[in-house]
Amino acid sequence: MEPRFDKHHLLFTEQHWSSNKTAQALRTQQSLIIRLSREVHEENHRQNPAVPLLGYYTLSRTLSMYEPEKTPLASAESLMTAIEIAANHPRAHDIEKNLAELAIWAIDLQRPFIKNSPDEPRANVIDLTTYRTERELRELGELPPAS
Numbered sequence: 001m002e003p004r005f006d007k008h009h010l011l012f013t014e015q016h017w018s019s020n021k022t023a024q025a026l027r028t029q030q031s032l033i034i035r036l037s038r039e040v041h042e043e044n045h046r047q048n049p050a051v052p053l054l055g056y057y058t059l060s061r062t063l064s065m066y067e068p069e070k071t072p073l074a075s076a077e078s079l080m081t082a083i084e085i086a087a088n089h090p091r092a093h094d095i096e097k098n099l100a101e102l103a104i105w106a107i108d109l110q111r112p113f114i115k116n117s118p119d120e121p122r123a124n125v126i127d128l129t130t131y132r133t134e135r136e137l138r139e140l141g142e143l144p145p146a147s
Helices: 021-027 038-047 056-065 072-087 094-108 128-139
Strands: 005-009 033-037
Touching: 005 038, 021 056, 033 038, 056 072, 056 094, 072 094
Parallel strands: none
Antiparallel strands: 005 033
């Protein structure tokens, strides 16, 4: 049976990222909408927090600096770089910088799932049962943190 694919918006939740035109413009970039199997998509949402909405100025700067890439993982990395550069603007408030750090962290947590996209040249299919088990062991302190 062929797997069903969903369209995963890297910047979720829709309610937050559709709250203004700038956020929606960034959220709906085609390079940030990633095909994932239904199972991987659902597990990504179960395991990972929503990406917090950036502060107004950081969001505007991120949208103007973001450069789409050819693969989902490269696009996610490009987005994280744009957010980091935008947040390091001299006029950015510490709260905006902290929101940016949290957003980058939330995006970074999605990497193992993004690697499963059929659009990744080296799709790294993970066994979700193994992933859950390793994550639970890390949370219990029985395994070292993932590198």
